[in-house]
Amino acid sequence: MHADLARAEQLIAVVPDFPEPGVLFRDIAPLLADAGAFRVCVEALVEPFRGRFDVVAGIEARGFLLAGAAAVATGTGMVPIRKAGKLPRPAASVSYALEYGEAAVEASDDIPAGSRVLVLDxxxxxxGxxxxSHRLLAELGADVVGSAVLLELEALGGRAVAGDVHTVFTA
Ligand code: PRP
Ligand code: HPA
Known part of the structure; x- marks a missing residue:
């Protein structure tokens, strides 16, 4: 791994018992606060997809920060994928199961059908x-060209559910 990326990984804070007892929470805020780390991480997120997307979709809430930066860095647009009930003009909504209960993601219809979208979180x-989010974008007629996350929590098996995801760091 590039030395700058290795340094960036060290900046992710590991917080025991947040938001509830037994959860080991990875907080990327210190990484974002460091100019060099933020920049190399945004570059690493988009690298495999360069030239292949028109829009970056960011998943609420921390995905917004990465997607906004990636969009500006690559000269593309940005679409927020929000939790249910936050958008004034929701055009599509997709529900999904949580450990207890259900959640839904929503987006507005602000991109042309066929737009090539990179999803970041x-x-x-x-x-889940x-x-x-993939289903939501498909409902809007977008062409999802890929997804990337800063950190994959391997033990939780998300890759089997979400399909192929480009990951910068794994834990
Ligand atoms: C976290 C994280 C991802 C999602 C991943 O968001 O930022 O969006 O959970 O979980 P999954 O792979 O099990 O679906 P969170 O629910 O904490 O929302 P927030 O960013 O709005 O606080
Ligand atoms: N950090 C951020 N989001 C998360 C985490 C985490 O450790 N676990 C599940 N969603």
Whole structure:
């Protein structure tokens, strides 16, 4: 791994018992606060897809930060994928199962059908959010060319659920 990326990985804070007892939470905020680390991570996220996408979709909430930066860095647009009930003009909604209960993701219809979309998020855990996001974009007529996350939590098996995902770091 490139030395700058290795340094960036060290900046991810590992927080025990957040948001509930027993969960080891990976917090990318210190990485984003470091200019060099933020830049190399955005470059690493988009690298395999360069020239192959028109729009970056970011998943609420930390995916917004990565997608906005990636869009500006690559001269593309950005679409927010939000939790249900937040958007004034939702055009599609996809529900998915959580450990307890259900959630839904929504997006507005602000990109032309056939737009080539790269989906970004901070963490791949069980994969439910990313899989629902793929379905959501398909409902809007987008062509999802790939997905990338900063950190894959391998033990949670998200790759089997969400399909092929480019990951910068694994834990
Ligand atoms: C986290 C993370 C991903 C999602 C991954 O978001 O940022 O979006 O969970 O989980 P999954 O692979 O099991 O679906 P969170 O639900 O904490 O939402 P937030 O970013 O709005 O706090
Ligand atoms: N960090 C951020 N999002 C998450 C995590 C985590 O450790 N686990 C599940 N979603």
């Amino acid at each position: 901070d963490v791949l855990a069980t994969g 959010t990313l899989r629902a």
